[in-house]
Amino acid sequence: MNRELDKIIRLMGRLYGRDISIYDVGFLTRSLDRRASATGCRTLAAYLVPLSDFEAEAETFYRSLRVSYSEFFRNPLTFALLEQLILPGLIAEKERAGRSEIRVWSAGCAAGQEPYSLAILLDELTAGRRNTVSFRIFATDSSEPELAAAREGVYDPAAVGNVRLKHLSGYFSGDGGSYVVANALKERVSFSVHDMLDEGSLCPPASIYGEFDLAICSNLLFYYRPDIRRSILNKLEHCLAPDGYLVTGEAERELVAKLEGFRAVFPGATVYRRR
Ligand SMILES: C[S@@+](CC[C@H](N)C(=O)[O-])C[C@H]1O[C@@H](n2cnc3c(N)ncnc32)[C@H](O)[C@@H]1O
Numbered sequence: 001m002n003r004e005l006d007k008i009i010r011l012m013g014r015l016y017g018r019d020i021s022i023y024d025v026g027f028l029t030r031s032l033d034r035r036a037s038a039t040g041c042r043t044l045a046a047y048l049v050p051l052s053d054f055e056a057e058a059e060t061f062y063r064s065l066r067v068s069y070s071e072f073f074r075n076p077l078t079f080a081l082l083e084q085l086i087l088p089g090l091i092a093e094k095e096r097a098g099r100s101e102i103r104v105w106s107a108g109c110a111a112g113q114e115p116y117s118l119a120i121l122l123d124e125l126t127a128g129r130r131n132t133v134s135f136r137i138f139a140t141d142s143s144e145p146e147l148a149a150a151r152e153g154v155y156d157p158a159a160v161g162n163v164r165l166k167h168l169s170g171y172f173s174g175d176g177g178s179y180v181v182a183n184a185l186k187e188r189v190s191f192s193v194h195d196m197l198d199e200g201s202l203c204p205p206a207s208i209y210g211e212f213d214l215a216i217c218s219n220l221l222f223y224y225r226p227d228i229r230r231s232i233l234n235k236l237e238h239c240l241a242p243d244g245y246l247v248t249g250e251a252e253r254e255l256v257a258k259l260e261g262f263r264a265v266f267p268g269a270t271v272y273r274r275r
Contacts, residue, residue, distance in 0.1 A: 004044035070110035073162045102135040105212045108220035112150030115139035140194035140204045153181030203239045210239030218249030
């Protein structure tokens with residue numbers, strides 16, 4: 001780690017009580033470079049001045065580390081695989097075993113796009129089957145404002161660009177100005193606060209116990225320091241059923257490829273199953 005970065009980490013802790021040492025060095029450096037150039041500073045050493053003199057700048061920089069961008073059906077290959085192979089397989093396994101519920105955890109769910117995408121697929125796949133298998137999605141995030149937006153489930157037209165027309169008309173109401181998730185779909189997803197760095201609770205509190213058939217944690221791990229990523233992956237692993245699936249984002253492909261307890265279920269996709 002370079003000296004300036006080290007100074008900035010200590011400054012953020014000392015002056016503002018923000019521990020930014022948890023983040024990945026590359027991610028921190030890119031975020032700092034962006035703020036430095038936005039404030040007219042040519043070097044990180046120069047950026048130390050506005051950062052220590054102006055709390056508002058420190059807050060702006062800190063907020064830039066809390067990335068919450070998401071999309072419905074964000075990774076097309078992953079969602080195609082879920083729709084055509086993984087979820088139908090899970091439903092069939094449940095039916096064969098005489099068990100009735102599929103349990104899903106969306107960790108770092110942002111404003112709900114990811115858990116609602118999964119809820120749409122599961123609702124469509126389970127509707128009208130002879131042996132009823134139902135599903136519950138536990139969606140968690142560390143950000144209250146994101147969760148509030150998720151519970152509200154209101155999206156502008158650009159945000160639903162990846163949603164198929166039949167899903168838009170079946171699972172949303174809207175007048176073209178904004179789209180609102182149907183109550184029947186909202187009822188399948190429970191949103192709650194859960195910090196993946198909280199070592200005191202292993203599973204999302206609302207779920208009581210883990211045993212998830214599928215946990216999805218995408219575009220979250222790679223912001224963190226390697227040892228923190230490892231502890232987040234341990235938590236996900238702990239909460240999975242013995243043969244559960246782990247789904248990550250493209251950005252995490254390298255990290256999970258090194259996990260011993262999982263194998264990729266399809267070449268090129270970031271869907272893994274416990275060995
Ligand atoms: C970039 S968004 C990704 C959203 C979604 N998973 C996706 O792939 O589109 C990252 C989300 O993770 C949440 N997050 C970051 N760190 C977290 C943590 N330690 N515990 C829980 N959520 C976290 C953020 O609040 C944000 O909503």
